[in-house]
Amino acid sequence: MSSSPALRMEGVRKTYQVADEEIVALDRADLVVGGDEIVALIGPSGSGKTTLCSIAGGLLTASQGTVVVGGNDISDYTSRQLTDFRRTSVGFVFQSVNLVPFLTARENLLVVSELVGRGGRRRRKDAVARTAELLDELGLADRADNLPAQLSGGQRQRVAIGRALMNGPDLVLFDEPTSALDSQLGDQVVKLIRDEMKDRGTAAIIVTHDDRITHYADRTVRIEDGRISA
Amino acid sequence: MFLALREMRRAVVRFGLLVAAIGLLVFLILFQQALQDGLLTSFVGAIRNQSAPVLVYSVDAQRTLQGSTIPPELERQVRGAEGVGRSARLNQSTFTIRIGEEGDSDAAIIGTDDQELVRPTTLTAGRRPEREGEAVGSDGDFRLGARVAVVGSPGVRPAEVTVVGLAEDLQLSVTPTLFTDLDTFRAASMAVNPGATAMLPNAIAVAPADGASAERVAASINSVAPDADALTRGDAADNSPGVAQVRQSFQVIFLLYGLVVPLLTGLFFLIITLQKAGSLTLLRAIGARASVLAGSLLLQVGIVMGLGLAVGVGLFYPLSRTGVGGLSLRFDATAVLAWSALLLGLGLLSALASLRRVLRIDPIEATSGPGVR
Numbered sequence: 376m377s378s379s380p381a382l383r384m385e386g387v388r389k390t391y392q393v394a395d396e397e398i399v400a401l402d403r404a405d406l407v408v409g410g411d412e413i414v415a416l417i418g419p420s421g422s423g424k425t426t427l428c429s430i431a432g433g434l435l436t437a438s439q440g441t442v443v444v445g446g447n448d449i450s451d452y453t454s455r456q457l458t459d460f461r462r463t464s465v466g467f468v469f470q471s472v473n474l475v476p477f478l479t480a481r482e483n484l485l486v487v488s489e490l491v492g493r494g495g496r497r498r499r500k501d502a503v504a505r506t507a508e509l510l511d512e513l514g515l516a517d518r519a520d521n522l523p524a525q526l527s528g529g530q531r532q533r534v535a536i537g538r539a540l541m542n543g544p545d546l547v548l549f550d551e552p553t554s555a556l557d558s559q560l561g562d563q564v565v566k567l568i569r570d571e572m573k574d575r576g577t578a579a580i581i582v583t584h585d586d587r588i589t590h591y592a593d594r595t596v597r598i599e600d601g602r603i604s605a
Numbered sequence: 606m607f608l609a610l611r612e613m614r615r616a617v618v619r620f621g622l623l624v625a626a627i628g629l630l631v632f633l634i635l636f637q638q639a640l641q642d643g644l645l646t647s648f649v650g651a652i653r654n655q656s657a658p659v660l661v662y663s664v665d666a667q668r669t670l671q672g673s674t675i676p677p678e679l680e681r682q683v684r685g686a687e688g689v690g691r692s693a694r695l696n697q698s699t700f701t702i703r704i705g706e707e708g709d710s711d712a713a714i715i716g717t718d719d720q721e722l723v724r725p726t727t728l729t730a731g732r733r734p735e736r737e738g739e740a741v742g743s744d745g746d747f748r749l750g751a752r753v754a755v756v757g758s759p760g761v762r763p764a765e766v767t768v769v770g771l772a773e774d775l776q777l778s779v780t781p782t783l784f785t786d787l788d789t790f791r792a793a794s795m796a797v798n799p800g801a802t803a804m805l806p807n808a809i810a811v812a813p814a815d816g817a818s819a820e821r822v823a824a825s826i827n828s829v830a831p832d833a834d835a836l837t838r839g840d841a842a843d844n845s846p847g848v849a850q851v852r853q854s855f856q857v858i859f860l861l862y863g864l865v866v867p868l869l870t871g872l873f874f875l876i877i878t879l880q881k882a883g884s885l886t887l888l889r890a891i892g893a894r895a896s897v898l899a900g901s902l903l904l905q906v907g908i909v910m911g912l913g914l915a916v917g918v919g920l921f922y923p924l925s926r927t928g929v930g931g932l933s934l935r936f937d938a939t940a941v942l943a944w945s946a947l948l949l950g951l952g953l954l955s956a957l958a959s960l961r962r963v964l965r966i967d968p969i970e971a972t973s974g975p976g977v978r
Contacts, residue, residue, distance in 0.1 A: 425972050434890060434969045455894070461968070462892020469971050475608075475884045477615040482607075489607035490893045522615070538891070550972055 379446060381546045381578030382408040382431050387440030389426050389601075400426040402601040404440070408546065411576040413569060415592035417583055423601040424582045428548045431580065432465045433457040445545030462490055466539030466547035466577075470554055473535040474523040480534045481506055481519040487541040502541075509537040513567070529560045536564075536571060547572065549581040553588065565591045608888075609901040612881075613908065620905075623873050624912040627866060627952075631917020634862050634944055639925060639934035641855040644779075645848055647932060650743070651715060651777035653842040655784070657693070657723045657810035658819040661826055661835040668834065668844050670697040670715075670777070675806045675833075682830035683809045688817035689826065693719030694806035696790050699780060700797060701756040703763070704747075709756055712781040714740070714766070716790020723810045725784055731770035737788045741770035745933060746781030753783065757796030764789070764796040773933075811835070866948055871955030874906060878959040885963060890971035898963050902956060910952035914945045 389401040401423045408414050416424050429435040430442055433449055436457070441450050445464050452460060461467075474483045488502030510519050513533040523531055532552060539547050549568060553561030565581070569591045572579045581588055589595045597604045613620045646653070652660065652670075661683050666673030675683070675694075684692050695717050702712045717723035720734060725741050731749045734740055740753070747753070747768045754763040766789060775782050791804060813822040819837040826835035836844060843849070878885070885898055918941055925936035 429969055429972055434972065458889070458892055458894050458968075460892075461890065467891055467971070469887070469890070471883075471971075471973070473887065475887065477612045477881075477884070478608075482611060486607065486888070487891060490888070490891070490897060542892075 379410060380407045380443075381410050381412070381445060382406065382580070383441070383443040384427075384431065385441045387427075387430060387437045387442060389423075389430060389435065390438045399601050401430065401437075404598075404601070404603050406596065406603060408578045408580060409593075410578055411573065412594065413572055413579045413581065413592045415581050415583060415589045415595045416598060417586070417589065417595060418598040420584075422598045424598055425550060426601070427598065427603075428550060428580055428582050431546065432467060432548045433460045462487070463542055464545050466542065466544040468532070468535045468539050468547070468549045468552050470551040474531055474538075476523050479520050479522055480515055480526065480530075480537075481510065483523070483534055484509060484538050484541050487538060505541065506537075509540060510534075512571070513537050528556050529564060532556065532564050533567065536568060540571065540575065540577070544577060547577055547579045549579060549583075551582055551584065553583070553585055558587075561585070562587070606901070606904060608898075609904040609908070613905060616877075619877070620909060623870070623909055624916060626869060627910065627913025627948075628916025628920065630862060630866050630869070631914050631944070631948065632920040634859065634948075635917060635921040635941060636924065636934065637855060637858055637862075638940050638944065639921070639937065640929070640932065641851065642937065642940075643929075643932040643934055644851055646774045647776045647779040648848060648851070649777070649842040649845045650774035651713070651782045651784075652845065653838065654726050654772065654774050655715075655723055655810075655838070656726050657695075658813060658838055659811040659823050659826070659835055660695070660838065660841045661809040661811060661830075661833050662807075662841075664832050664834045666834065667846055668836070668841065669846060670695070670807045671699070673807045675809055677805075679830055679832050680806065680809060683811070683826055683833055683835070686822070686826040686829045688813050688822040689811050690814035690817070691719065691722050691812040693717050693722045693810045694787060695723055695808040695810050696787060696794075696804065697777070697807050698790075698794065699778075700793055702781075703754045703756055704751050710781070712746070712753070712783060713777045714755070714783045714785060714790055714793055715777070716785050716787045716793075717810065718787040719810070720784075720786055722812055723784075725770075725772035725775055727772060728770045729773050731768070733770055734785055734789075735769075737786060737792075738766060739769045740766045740783040740785035740789065741772050741775070742768040742784075743775035743782045744771035744773045746776070747771065747783075755793040755796050758799060761796050761799050764792040766793070863947070863951065867951040867955035870906065870909065870952045871958060874902065874956050874959040875962070878902070878962050882962075882966070885966050886968060886970045889966050889968035895964050895966070898966075899960055902959055902963055903953060906952050906956045907949070910949045914948065918945075 384404055384406040387404040391398045418424050430437050449460055484506040485502055510516050515533055553564055565588050662668055662673040663675055697715045699711055699713050701709050703709050729744050751768045753766045757763050813819055823835040823837055826833050922936055925934045
């Protein structure tokens with residue numbers, strides 16, 4: 376939808392100090408993701424995929440380089456600014472813990488709006504409407520009041536996708552979204568991701584080991600030893 | 606609030622059990638507090654709730670009325686001490702009494718030659734004695750108009766006392782107590798011991814002269830009369846034999862409760878914080894400020910403590926209307942509020958360990974956290 380890039384990373388480097396040794400997790404990474412582009416990020420374990428996504432999503436700060444998301448340069452954001460940025464500008468679907476177990480499907484979406492803590496009745500009303508719309512689109516309207524434990528794996532992933540879209544993000548980051556699903560369900564979920572992203576014109580990065588997912592992406596980016604190769 | 610309330614609603618049993626446990630502990634604390642107050646009042650209520658600001662015992666009496674004897678020389682020294690205004694003789698003894706057809710029982714009779722200076726501070730019913738043979742009695746033990754016979758020696762006619770007024774918290778040494786004039790006291794003593802000739806006062810009650818404080822007068826008496834042990838009314842009550850020991854025993858119990866309540870609350874919230882670490886990490890990752898999660902935790906602690914206090918007070922209140930045996934368990938609103946504030950504060954403090962964990966959550970752990978949800 377947007378012509379400006381959703382993500383621009385320039386010369387991003389992430390290092391960790393372990394005893395006297397410097398570990399390079401990401402080495403001078405350059406990546407631009409278009410406003411409605413879906414990028415599959417593939418690479419072996421430990422190659423730096425999750426690190427790259429975490430920096431793009433404001434979960435980690437880069438040691439060097441520039442990170443611009445939705446036009447905002449987050450390279451020098453403070454921890455508090457990054458927290459607010461994650462709440463308002465990016466969506467996450469993680470590999471493991473994705474839903475709050477004591478909240479229903481509906482509440483797992485609503486919680487995004489509640490975390491703002493301001494805005495009162497109007498904000499709440501808008502959030503309730505948006506939640507209903509998203510659950511309906513994701514085919515979960517009849518499961519809105521179910522707790523995560525009462526949902527199937529695919530339904531849980533769909534709720535997580537809905538939650539990631541609640542804040543109208545510039546960029547959604549998917550970390551191995553199909554790793555806990557069988558191949559048929561995985562296929563359905565990735566197709567759903569593609570449809571939802573394209574319908575909204577929202578950019579996405581899908582971190583995966585699964586080569587089949589690349590068919591649904593607009594572009595595939597390979598990363599190895601912290602370096603983006605294509 | 607969104608997170609705190611929904612989590613509690615989805616785990617009603619878990620949180621309900623904690624509320625019940627805290628409620629029972631609060632009930633026990635309030636019950637024991639009332640028991641302590643009731644017990645101490647039964648021991649020394651007659652001293653605490655009489656009107657003389659200073660009581661002077663003989664120094665060897667170990668601060669008991671009955672064990673004290675004031676010889677004339679000591680009485681003269683006391684009355685002549687600096688700052689002494691009004692003073693009165695005070696006698697006390699325990700007698701066997703009979704009311705109507707009821708069986709014999711014991712009662713303490715306190716007699717004085719100045720019923721303006723030494724009298725129960727407030728009456729709950731009736732009036733003050735106006736003539737010989739009338740008395741004010743402790744209200745749980747006597748009824749208004751009761752004619753109390755002091756059982757005398759064989760062949761001696763019993764002395765009679767009519768209860769014309771009642772006052773609460775007037776017992777002495779857990780014994781029904783009557784406040785009367787010195788002549789009535791003397792008549793009771795003569796009924797028991799007809800051969801008695803002289804009757805020395807057990808204590809001297811003193812009111813300070815204008816401008817002098819009770820503490821100063823007590824100090825002044827003690828400095829001029831080495832054989833006197835002058836105490837303010839409050840000190841006389843607090844320093845009666847056994848009072849400090851009772852208070853100390855209860856304080857140990859209260860200290861244990863003061864440890865158990867926050868430990869229980871703290872451990873509970875630490876366990877559930879550890880159990881939901883994955884959820885908290887996820888929430889931090891999607892943009893929840895640490896302060897929002899900390900606030901949610903403290904709100905839960907506040908709600909649990911508040912409900913626990915309400916349950917405890919709710920259980921104690923009806924019991925405080927009835928009492929236990931001869932002891933009255935009073936619902937002391939100040940004590941309830943003080944305990945509530947203390948326990949709420951301790952409860953919130955107990956959540957510090959959980960709070961520290963919440964504040965230390967690193968959102969990056971969401972990319973590698975355990976458990977599939």
